[in-house]
Amino acid sequence: MATYSTPGAYIEWRDATAPVVQPLRTDIAGFIGLAARGPLNTPVPVESIAQFQAHFGSFIGGAFLAYAVRGFFENGGRRCWIVRVAAAEGARATAAAIAWSNRWQVTASGPGVWGNALTLAISAICPARTVTVDGEPGTRWVNVASVAGFQRADLIELAQVGGTYRRVISYVDPILRRLYFVHPDAGAGLPYDRPLDGYDRDQPLQIRSLAYAVAIREQGWPVAQYPVLAPIPEHPLYGPRVLAAPSYPLVLPPGTPLPAAPPPIVLAELADSLAALEIPLDATPLALVGGSDGLASLEVDDFIAGMNAMMTVDEVALVAAPDIVIQPEAPPRYLAPPPPAPSCETCPPPAPVRAINQPVISDEQPPVFSDAAVFQMQAMLVQLCEAKNDRFALLDPTAQMAEDPAQGLALIAEWRTRFEARNAALYYPWLHVPDPLAVAPTRRVPPCGHVAGLAAQLDLEIGVHRAPANRVLAWAQDATIALDDPQHGELNQAGINAIRAPLGLGLRVLGARTLSSDPTWRFVNVRRLVLMLMKAINTQTQWAVFEPNDATTRRRLVQSLSELLRQLWRRGALVGASEAQAFAVQCDELNNPPAQRENGMLVADLAIAPSRPFEYVVLRLGREHNAFEVIERGTTRGAP
Numbered sequence: 001m002a003t004y005s006t007p008g009a010y011i012e013w014r015d016a017t018a019p020v021v022q023p024l025r026t027d028i029a030g031f032i033g034l035a036a037r038g039p040l041n042t043p044v045p046v047e048s049i050a051q052f053q054a055h056f057g058s059f060i061g062g063a064f065l066a067y068a069v070r071g072f073f074e075n076g077g078r079r080c081w082i083v084r085v086a087a088a089e090g091a092r093a094t095a096a097a098i099a100w101s102n103r104w105q106v107t108a109s110g111p112g113v114w115g116n117a118l119t120l121a122i123s124a125i126c127p128a129r130t131v132t133v134d135g136e137p138g139t140r141w142v143n144v145a146s147v148a149g150f151q152r153a154d155l156i157e158l159a160q161v162g163g164t165y166r167r168v169i170s171y172v173d174p175i176l177r178r179l180y181f182v183h184p185d186a187g188a189g190l191p192y193d194r195p196l197d198g199y200d201r202d203q204p205l206q207i208r209s210l211a212y213a214v215a216i217r218e219q220g221w222p223v224a225q226y227p228v229l230a231p232i233p234e235h236p237l238y239g240p241r242v243l244a245a246p247s248y249p250l251v252l253p254p255g256t257p258l259p260a261a262p263p264p265i266v267l268a269e270l271a272d273s274l275a276a277l278e279i280p281l282d283a284t285p286l287a288l289v290g291g292s293d294g295l296a297s298l299e300v301d302d303f304i305a306g307m308n309a310m311m312t313v314d315e316v317a318l319v320a321a322p323d324i325v326i327q328p329e330a331p332p333r334y335l336a337p338p339p340p341a342p343s344c345e346t347c348p349p350p351a352p353v354r355a356i357n358q359p360v361i362s363d364e365q366p367p368v369f370s371d372a373a374v375f376q377m378q379a380m381l382v383q384l385c386e387a388k389n390d391r392f393a394l395l396d397p398t399a400q401m402a403e404d405p406a407q408g409l410a411l412i413a414e415w416r417t418r419f420e421a422r423n424a425a426l427y428y429p430w431l432h433v434p435d436p437l438a439v440a441p442t443r444r445v446p447p448c449g450h451v452a453g454l455a456a457q458l459d460l461e462i463g464v465h466r467a468p469a470n471r472v473l474a475w476a477q478d479a480t481i482a483l484d485d486p487q488h489g490e491l492n493q494a495g496i497n498a499i500r501a502p503l504g505l506g507l508r509v510l511g512a513r514t515l516s517s518d519p520t521w522r523f524v525n526v527r528r529l530v531l532m533l534m535k536a537i538n539t540q541t542q543w544a545v546f547e548p549n550d551a552t553t554r555r556r557l558v559q560s561l562s563e564l565l566r567q568l569w570r571r572g573a574l575v576g577a578s579e580a581q582a583f584a585v586q587c588d589e590l591n592n593p594p595a596q597r598e599n600g601m602l603v604a605d606l607a608i609a610p611s612r613p614f615e616y617v618v619l620r621l622g623r624e625h626n627a628f629e630v631i632e633r634g635t636t637r638g639a640p
Helices: 049-056 065-074 088-093 113-117 300-310 371-388 398-402 407-418 446-460 483-495 524-540 551-572 594-598
Strands: 029-032 044-046 082-085 097-102 106-107 116-124 126-130 140-145 154-161 163-168 171-173 179-180 205-218 219-228 267-268 318-319 392-395 424-428 431-434 440-446 496-500 508-510 583-586 602-608 617-622 625-639
Touching: 029 065, 029 300, 029 446, 044 049, 044 371, 049 065, 049 602, 065 082, 065 431, 065 440, 065 446, 082 300, 097 625, 106 113, 113 116, 163 205, 267 496, 300 371, 318 524, 371 424, 392 446, 398 407, 407 424, 407 483, 407 496, 431 446, 483 496, 524 602, 524 625, 551 602
Parallel strands: 029 082, 029 318, 318 392, 392 424, 424 496
Antiparallel strands: 044 082, 097 106, 106 267, 116 205, 126 205, 140 179, 154 163, 154 205, 171 179, 205 219, 431 440, 496 508, 583 602, 602 617, 617 625
């Protein structure tokens, strides 16, 4: 507000319009599945397949997740969230814990056998300098020719003919060129402050900064290098702080860079006394062992835990779990370790030694879930999406349905009858994609990642009102079952979205049906449009909370909502020759009578025509208990 110092009359203009409700992004997907590495049950955002591999590793025979994510990006997706799933014991067995000079515990940054391929080359860095000591006896400080390279909390070693002394720098005075071991301000010192007594002040001192340098290799290849890791907790380059377990924010403001890939290792402090800080600096190489993937004992509850973690990310609009229907494949034969050499009677066989550049092969493979377990997990995913009512689930058939030409259609038709959901769709069959593992030319994978990428591409190009169908799928060579026109018709009538390659048109998704028997919610694009509207209105009309419940507030709310619907109508998301045929907003005394207003309630009714002229979906925006909530009121024909 402006302030005035001179008496007089002033005019201030105040904008009485309401904030405009803007459409939200609907192209952001969430994938729950199995990976070679990465944090467990923690949503991580990625924006390329390279970022996915940096956080979660590359393709593995025991998972479809990497294939789904690549299919997403190859088909036009730009951003997705990943949740890695593993059994509980895999989480507890985070790769090898070893003690580094009885000081730091070293572990891999995430569970998995990948950590067993890590080796550490540790060296002590001790740049030596000769300093001249003069001034105050008792020596709470020393003078140096230059303080460049020294800072508070450096561990240093001072040496002369009479012995060596270790101290922690408490304060650096750049003017007097002094390194203080006892801070000049008694209240600002470190716990390690103590004077330097017992040395010969007539002889020069040699001073060295003590720290570590660490080089990390994976399968013999350099992956990370840390030139300075300080041993003092108050130092900015303190080892366990530099190599700390990563945290992934669930909310990233626009323009915020995505989190960097975690360091290969994590350090944890073991010292429990100040004396333990003065440790010998060795140069012992370390190799990590004991990692576990936690796949062999994977259970339904592990996937459900990952689904619940994904539900905490508000910006996700599409959700898929490709590894629910996993068909694990054995690792490539040429990567398998050689058989052990036969032993003789006089000497035992030598202990097996893994070559430094030999990839680590996991013997763990996830189980093939039964149809009952797959249904339980898919039903839970659908239930969570219905409960949140702001995201859409993409479901895959099981391998038997997608690979058996004789029985597959009957099985998928029976599978469809198990679901009744507005916020989910089922796609059939699977896809043949190029296999980066080179075990075979192609691998059969579920289609959810490709479908999510196609939906994201069309959302970005046209809008969520465009059905995610009838575009050629990239990074897919064929479908696992070739469907003809009669079969396609049967699937379409059942609400199953077929993937097929019509002659000369390429492999396409040729269906956009939900799993709902309600004709209003028959089409995927209609349902996703309404989900976006409900979420946008619910999040962007909170300005009206605590506003006066009067005609001015109601008019501002109508103006805000009408502008949103007008934008969608102009983009083609709503049908109708005029605004009156496309949408209507009511928030007046008719649906806000005096008795209702006295109770603090404010109601706005919206009617939209998302797919066919003169068929309306009715939403109600209501304020009660100082909060807004959007609910669906059903459909109506004719004028809203």
